[in-house]
Amino acid sequence: MDQVYIQHRFKIEREGKSYSDALVLPINEYEALSPSEIENLKEERFTNWKEVIENPIPEPTKEELLAAIDKELSELTARRQAIEAEPVKGGTK
């Protein structure tokens, strides 16, 4: 039997921001929540979302990008050397 869900839509408009979300829960889980717990869940969603938009990770610098490429090159080189060091599989023609 299909799981039955409750979709509780909500919108929070605060601090110049508008956030539209929903709590989507199996009906038994939803019905077990008190009104204050539901409000807390909404607040938690908004707070987490606000954190994402107010504190996005900055773009990597040129130095960070080059370091990441160097690291990847180093790993690939080591992998290539390991493969080259393996004995050749299969027989001769």
Add this chain to the structure above:
Amino acid sequence: MAIKYAITAGGNWDDNTTWSTTSGGPNDTTKPTAADDVKLDSNSGNVVLNATAVCRSLDCTGYVGTLSGSATLSIGDATAGDSNIALLFSSGMTQSATSTISLISTSATQQTVTTNGKLVRGTFTVNGAGSSYIQQDAFTTASLIRFTLTAGTWNMSSFSLTCDNMVISGATTRSLVMGTGTITLTGSATLWNATTTTNLTFSGASGTIVQTGAGATHVFIGGGLTYGTLTYMVGGSTGMDVTGSSTFGTLNFSPDTANKALRFTAGTTNTFGTFNVAGTSSYTVTLSSITAATHTLSKASGTVSSDYLSLTNSIAQGGAAWYAGANSIDNGGNTGWIFTAPPSPSASRGSDKGQSVANLLNLQRI
């Protein structure tokens, strides 16, 4: 087609021993194929996306474990997932996977995407020819993560969608339905890319696009589409370039902590219902073209009431009265702008709806 549950001990997605045909059962099957519905439920342990993975759907209802790893996950085949679920994260799980997630169903049945407040931490692509997906709640990616719509329909169902940047450019049949939802773009470069709109159906006239990222100049490639509200209100960015000839219900652009530049591609005509672009006594908005030629701004009627603009190569037309304001600077190449305050003392700067710049800042400050 089968349902495959991750076993209680969990394990690597790519290992056959991780999977069971029953919830909480023994590992009695093989790893999921593209035809299988994957269930991570209350009896499932931690699962690692350790190698390229496929499934028809991923349903994490009741899951309290951790989904981790970084291998690509492709979801979908020619038929809809169980219960028409494409992807469902549970509120109790830990979603730390940084995998690229691609929705690739070719079923026309509308399938649901529910993230329950969990961040999508890898590039997210909708690329199923003829597919149809609908958000069941807000959809948010982690920083620096792009949302790409390549093929199929993505319906926001008026929920929020937040990502670093969004790409809807392409040639395959695809649709983006915003409803009254808000797309928040947190990135710092090209934030909106609608360069090629071939076979694109865009229903965004009632939606809102907000830019919150820092960085240098944000680029909004409008692609000639019709938008609802576009709001730029970013302290850390130097401004915004708008390319293409598009239509905006409302454009909100104001400086907060520094001078800002708003530039349009030369030769384009952008049309506005409301043009809320104004500087302040502290910070100017430089309004010009990206290259040394004119652009055109059009508004059919009413009054545009700006101030503290530094204007170059800007043609204002369409029937509205375009007041640049008494404190704006005419650098040449401008047509149609009136460099005085609007005649009515009751008209407020920065809005043709009588909303002051200060109020606008308060309402939209990020």
